[in-house]
Amino acid sequence: GSVAADMAWLHQSRGSPRLVLVVVCVALLLDNMLLTVESSCLQDSVFLEKENVRVGLLFASKALVQLLVNPFVGPLTNRVGYHIPMFAGFIIMFVSTIMFAFSGTYALLFFARSLQGIGSSFSSVAGLGMLASVYTDDEERGVAMGVALGGLAMGVLIGAPFGSVMYDFVGKSAPFxxxxxxxxxxxxxQLCILQPSKISPGWMVPTSQSPSVRPSAGSLCFANMGVAILEPTLPIWMMQTMCSPKWQLDLDLLVEPEGCLCFCRWLCSMLGMFIVGISLLCVPFATNIYGLIGPNGGLGFAIGMVDSSMMAIMGYLVDIRHASVYGSVYAIADVALCMGFAIGPSTGGALVQAVGFPCLMVFIGVINILYAPLCFLLRNPTVREEKMETEE
Structure with a gap:
């Protein structure tokens, strides 16, 4: 009897918005935990000052691959729905995780990290698109995006300390x-809940042409680039200036990303970018790990503001263009995030060697502060979109 009851419950739950939210949340949590667990284990195995560039490239490889794959995933979800790409993403991530557990050389780590980029691209684009399609009310969707991005933030938050502790006390392959x-x-x-989608929505108006998508994408890219640059460079700088013990190197990123729910979205994004800029300017003034708590906390809170506001704005932009097919717009959003995470680490290592860590922080902080006012363009997208429709 209980089996029949369970089956009935599963049948009812299929495609229920809350369970879809759980699936997407766990997928984003996993992806980002894997990302930061790798980072903490890599610091153990290959972190030296002269390794700055190689480590930066290894960190960036995932985002670079994701950047190349994303433009194909968006149209693919428009053709086959969200469920198949989402499951494909899970399988690729699983293989990548197992590879990490048993790979010992730089080349294998590089391959596993790149493979993770492919899986990540499928999971995040399909996952966010699926969320936007099951939460049709704009306000509910904003909250759901905030929760899903909270899962992403949680992964970043607990990944490094979890990886570090497991690595030190259990062994290299344990966290993986x-x-x-x-x-x-x-x-x-996913297998239990998500039914394969029968819809074939066809092609969408190319969303990147929409005037409001460009400032949204830029905002996502620059705000996240700040965190991405810190990931490989801050631990090395701490080792040099604070003589920090190993366990502290992962705690430096502990107070970072927080999910954030807010309703005046353009204002949230603008404030978020200002706070990102100011926090980055404060990082070089820290003389010990406690001095980093303020700037990193500000950074985490502000990234949460920018990311959750922008993801919700982008879903809304699709709605007002009268074609509720979200794959393409979340592919654009993911490309913007990956630009930040690809450019950040790959150039960060080299720039630290050229101009020094404090100058780099000032540079990226000032970019964020100067970009922030552009969020004002998102104040009333409906009017802007209508203007564009009439011009066409």
Whole structure:
């Protein structure tokens, strides 16, 4: 009887917005935990000052691959729906996680990290698109995006300390095997809940032409670039200036990303970018790990403001263009995020060697402060879009 009841419950739950939110949340959590667990384990194995550039490239490889794959995933989800790409993303992530557990050379790590980029592209574009399609009310969708991005933030938050502790006390492959188990759980959830989509929505108006998408994408890119640059460079700078012990190097990023729910979205994004800029300017003034708590906390809170506001704005932009097909717009959003995470680490290492860590922080901080006023363009997208429709 209980089995029949469970089956009935599963049947009712299929495609329910809350369970879709759980699946997407766990997928984003996993992706970002894997990302930061790798970073913390890499610091152990290959971190030296002269390694700045190689480590930066290794960090950036995932985002670079994701950048190349994203433009194909958007149109693919428009053709086959969100469920198949989402599941494909899970399988690729699982393989990548297992590879990390057992790879010892730079080349293998590079390959596993790049493979993760492909999986990540499928999961995030399909996941966010699926969320936008099941939460049709704009306000509810804003909250759901905030929760899903909270999962992403949580992954960034707990990944590094979790990886560091497991690596030191259990062994190199332990954190990855636990994440592989988590991935299995998410895959099983997906199989139970998500029914293959029968819709074939056809092609969407090319969203990148929309005037409001460009400032949104730029905002996502520059705000996240700040955090991306810190990931490989801050631990090395701490080692040099603060003589920090190993366990502190991962705690420096602990107070970072927080999910954030807000309703005046353009204002949230603008304030978020100002706070990102100011926080980055404050980082070089820290003389010990406690001095980093303020700037990193500000950075995490502000990134949450920018990301959750922009993801919700982008879903809304699709709605007002009368074609509710979200794959393409979230592919654009993901490309913007990946630009930040690809340019950040790959150039960060080299720039630190050229101009020094404090100058780099000032440079990226000032870019964020100067870009912030452009969020004003998102104040009333409906009117702007209508103007564009009439011009066409």
């Amino acid at each position: 095997l636990i994440l592989a188990f988590l991935a299995m759980f998410d895959g099983a959830l």
